[in-house]
Amino acid sequence: MVKKITTAEFNSMDKSGVSVLDFNATWCGPCKMLAPVLEEVSEEMAGQANFYSIDTDENPDLAREYGIMNIPALVVLKDGQKVDMNVGFAPKDALKEFVSKNI
Template sequence: MKIVNSTEFKNEIESGIVLVDFFATWCGPCKMLAPVLEGLSSEMEGKAKIIKVDIDQSPDLADQFQISSVPTMIVFKDGQKADMLVGFLPKERIQESILKLI
Protein backbone atom coordinates (compact mmCIF):
# COMPACT_ATOMS: atom_id res chain seq x y z
CA MET A 1 0.00 0.00 0.00
CA LYS A 2 1.18 3.43 -0.90
CA ILE A 3 2.11 5.94 1.80
CA VAL A 4 1.29 9.40 0.51
CA ASN A 5 2.42 12.82 1.66
CA SER A 6 0.61 16.15 1.69
CA THR A 7 1.64 16.94 -1.88
CA GLU A 8 0.25 13.72 -3.37
CA PHE A 9 -2.84 13.47 -1.18
CA LYS A 10 -5.32 15.57 -3.18
CA ASN A 11 -4.57 13.75 -6.44
CA GLU A 12 -4.92 10.36 -4.75
CA ILE A 13 -8.41 11.01 -3.36
CA GLU A 14 -9.97 13.13 -6.13
CA SER A 15 -11.71 10.33 -8.01
CA GLY A 16 -13.31 7.05 -7.08
CA ILE A 17 -13.51 5.50 -3.65
CA VAL A 18 -10.39 5.79 -1.52
CA LEU A 19 -9.87 4.62 2.04
CA VAL A 20 -7.13 6.62 3.75
CA ASP A 21 -5.49 5.01 6.77
CA PHE A 22 -4.07 7.70 9.05
CA PHE A 23 -1.42 5.92 11.11
CA ALA A 24 1.80 6.34 13.07
CA THR A 25 4.83 4.06 13.09
CA TRP A 26 4.76 3.93 16.92
CA CYS A 27 1.08 2.89 17.09
CA GLY A 28 0.40 -0.75 18.11
CA PRO A 29 -3.19 -0.99 16.77
CA CYS A 30 -1.96 0.57 13.49
CA LYS A 31 0.50 -2.31 13.11
CA MET A 32 -2.32 -4.81 13.76
CA LEU A 33 -4.50 -3.08 11.17
CA ALA A 34 -1.86 -3.09 8.40
CA PRO A 35 -2.29 -6.76 7.33
CA VAL A 36 -6.09 -6.38 7.46
CA LEU A 37 -5.88 -3.44 5.05
CA GLU A 38 -3.36 -5.26 2.84
CA GLY A 39 -5.86 -8.12 2.38
CA LEU A 40 -8.74 -5.72 1.81
CA SER A 41 -6.70 -3.77 -0.72
CA SER A 42 -6.31 -6.91 -2.85
CA GLU A 43 -9.99 -7.84 -2.52
CA MET A 44 -11.20 -4.35 -3.43
CA GLU A 45 -8.84 -3.87 -6.39
CA GLY A 46 -10.68 -2.17 -9.23
CA LYS A 47 -13.46 -1.01 -6.90
CA ALA A 48 -11.62 1.07 -4.31
CA LYS A 49 -8.06 1.87 -3.35
CA ILE A 50 -6.43 2.08 0.03
CA ILE A 51 -3.62 4.49 0.84
CA LYS A 52 -1.83 5.43 4.05
CA VAL A 53 -0.84 8.75 5.62
CA ASP A 54 1.81 8.86 8.35
CA ILE A 55 0.56 11.57 10.72
CA ASP A 56 4.10 12.31 11.89
CA GLN A 57 5.26 12.94 8.31
CA SER A 58 2.11 14.87 7.29
CA PRO A 59 0.83 16.69 10.40
CA ASP A 60 -0.99 19.21 8.20
CA LEU A 61 -3.28 16.45 6.88
CA ALA A 62 -3.84 15.14 10.41
CA ASP A 63 -4.90 18.67 11.43
CA GLN A 64 -7.04 19.21 8.35
CA PHE A 65 -9.08 16.07 9.04
CA GLN A 66 -9.00 16.48 12.84
CA ILE A 67 -7.26 13.17 13.49
CA SER A 68 -7.04 12.91 17.26
CA SER A 69 -6.24 9.22 17.59
CA VAL A 70 -4.74 6.56 15.35
CA PRO A 71 -5.59 4.46 13.55
CA THR A 72 -8.31 6.56 11.93
CA MET A 73 -9.60 5.67 8.48
CA ILE A 74 -11.49 8.10 6.29
CA VAL A 75 -13.34 6.89 3.22
CA PHE A 76 -13.51 9.42 0.39
CA LYS A 77 -15.76 9.29 -2.65
CA ASP A 78 -14.65 11.54 -5.52
CA GLY A 79 -12.65 13.72 -3.13
CA GLN A 80 -15.43 14.13 -0.56
CA LYS A 81 -15.28 12.63 2.93
CA ALA A 82 -17.97 9.95 3.10
CA ASP A 83 -17.20 7.99 6.27
CA MET A 84 -14.79 7.91 9.19
CA LEU A 85 -13.74 4.85 11.19
CA VAL A 86 -11.69 5.10 14.37
CA GLY A 87 -9.61 2.39 16.00
CA PHE A 88 -8.82 -1.19 15.09
CA LEU A 89 -11.84 -2.70 13.35
CA PRO A 90 -12.51 -6.08 11.75
CA LYS A 91 -12.09 -6.31 8.00
CA GLU A 92 -15.84 -6.84 7.48
CA ARG A 93 -16.69 -3.53 9.15
CA ILE A 94 -14.17 -1.62 7.04
CA GLN A 95 -15.31 -3.39 3.86
CA GLU A 96 -18.95 -2.56 4.64
CA SER A 97 -18.05 1.13 4.82
CA ILE A 98 -16.47 0.95 1.36
CA LEU A 99 -19.16 -1.22 -0.27
CA LYS A 100 -22.03 1.08 0.68
CA LEU A 101 -20.43 3.77 -1.54
CA ILE A 102 -19.99 1.61 -4.63
Protein backbone atom coordinates in the same frame (compact mmCIF):
# COMPACT_ATOMS: atom_id res chain seq x y z
CA MET B 1 -2.44 -2.55 -2.39
CA VAL B 2 -2.16 0.20 0.18
CA LYS B 3 0.10 2.95 -1.12
CA LYS B 4 2.03 5.11 1.35
CA ILE B 5 1.70 8.78 0.37
CA THR B 6 2.73 12.21 1.61
CA THR B 7 0.71 15.42 1.78
CA ALA B 8 2.32 16.66 -1.46
CA GLU B 9 1.42 13.43 -3.28
CA PHE B 10 -2.12 13.55 -1.89
CA ASN B 11 -2.62 17.16 -2.97
CA SER B 12 -1.51 16.41 -6.54
CA MET B 13 -3.32 13.10 -7.08
CA ASP B 14 -6.57 12.45 -8.93
CA LYS B 15 -9.29 12.13 -6.29
CA SER B 16 -12.07 10.79 -8.51
CA GLY B 17 -13.82 7.65 -7.33
CA VAL B 18 -13.55 6.18 -3.84
CA SER B 19 -10.38 6.52 -1.76
CA VAL B 20 -9.67 5.13 1.69
CA LEU B 21 -7.12 7.07 3.73
CA ASP B 22 -5.46 5.17 6.57
CA PHE B 23 -4.05 7.68 9.08
CA ASN B 24 -1.44 5.94 11.25
CA ALA B 25 1.95 6.22 12.96
CA THR B 26 4.91 3.86 13.30
CA TRP B 27 4.66 3.79 17.11
CA CYS B 28 0.92 2.94 17.15
CA GLY B 29 0.19 -0.69 18.13
CA PRO B 30 -3.38 -0.81 16.77
CA CYS B 31 -2.10 0.78 13.53
CA LYS B 32 0.38 -2.10 13.14
CA MET B 33 -2.45 -4.58 13.72
CA LEU B 34 -4.69 -2.85 11.17
CA ALA B 35 -2.10 -2.60 8.37
CA PRO B 36 -2.09 -6.27 7.20
CA VAL B 37 -5.89 -6.50 7.49
CA LEU B 38 -6.31 -3.34 5.41
CA GLU B 39 -3.81 -4.70 2.87
CA GLU B 40 -6.01 -7.82 2.44
CA VAL B 41 -9.14 -5.69 2.06
CA SER B 42 -7.41 -3.46 -0.50
CA GLU B 43 -6.44 -6.48 -2.60
CA GLU B 44 -9.96 -7.93 -2.46
CA MET B 45 -11.52 -4.58 -3.34
CA ALA B 46 -9.05 -3.63 -6.08
CA GLY B 47 -10.81 -1.64 -8.78
CA GLN B 48 -13.57 -0.53 -6.39
CA ALA B 49 -11.52 1.80 -4.18
CA ASN B 50 -7.98 3.16 -3.84
CA PHE B 51 -6.22 2.68 -0.51
CA TYR B 52 -3.60 5.05 0.91
CA SER B 53 -1.50 5.05 4.08
CA ILE B 54 -0.63 8.40 5.66
CA ASP B 55 1.79 8.70 8.58
CA THR B 56 0.39 11.41 10.88
CA ASP B 57 3.84 12.23 12.30
CA GLU B 58 5.21 12.92 8.81
CA ASN B 59 2.04 14.61 7.50
CA PRO B 60 0.43 16.49 10.41
CA ASP B 61 -1.20 19.09 8.17
CA LEU B 62 -3.17 16.42 6.30
CA ALA B 63 -4.23 14.80 9.57
CA ARG B 64 -5.38 18.20 10.84
CA GLU B 65 -7.28 18.89 7.61
CA TYR B 66 -9.33 15.71 8.13
CA GLY B 67 -9.82 16.22 11.87
CA ILE B 68 -7.81 13.19 12.94
CA MET B 69 -7.61 13.15 16.73
CA ASN B 70 -7.01 9.42 17.29
CA ILE B 71 -5.33 6.73 15.22
CA PRO B 72 -5.70 4.45 13.44
CA ALA B 73 -8.35 6.38 11.56
CA LEU B 74 -9.84 5.51 8.19
CA VAL B 75 -11.39 8.27 6.11
CA VAL B 76 -13.42 7.46 3.01
CA LEU B 77 -13.44 10.04 0.23
CA LYS B 78 -15.84 9.98 -2.67
CA ASP B 79 -14.64 12.19 -5.53
CA GLY B 80 -12.45 14.06 -3.04
CA GLN B 81 -15.18 14.69 -0.47
CA LYS B 82 -15.12 13.07 3.00
CA VAL B 83 -18.14 10.78 3.31
CA ASP B 84 -17.27 8.57 6.28
CA MET B 85 -14.73 7.91 9.02
CA ASN B 86 -13.88 5.03 11.33
CA VAL B 87 -11.48 5.20 14.29
CA GLY B 88 -9.69 2.25 15.86
CA PHE B 89 -8.93 -1.31 14.86
CA ALA B 90 -11.63 -3.30 13.07
CA PRO B 91 -11.63 -6.90 11.83
CA LYS B 92 -11.54 -7.65 8.11
CA ASP B 93 -15.29 -8.22 7.63
CA ALA B 94 -16.13 -4.96 9.40
CA LEU B 95 -13.59 -3.07 7.26
CA LYS B 96 -14.97 -4.52 4.03
CA GLU B 97 -18.50 -3.55 5.08
CA PHE B 98 -17.35 -0.04 6.07
CA VAL B 99 -15.73 0.54 2.68
CA SER B 100 -18.46 -1.21 0.66
CA LYS B 101 -21.27 0.92 2.09
CA ASN B 102 -19.49 4.01 0.74
CA ILE B 103 -18.95 2.78 -2.83
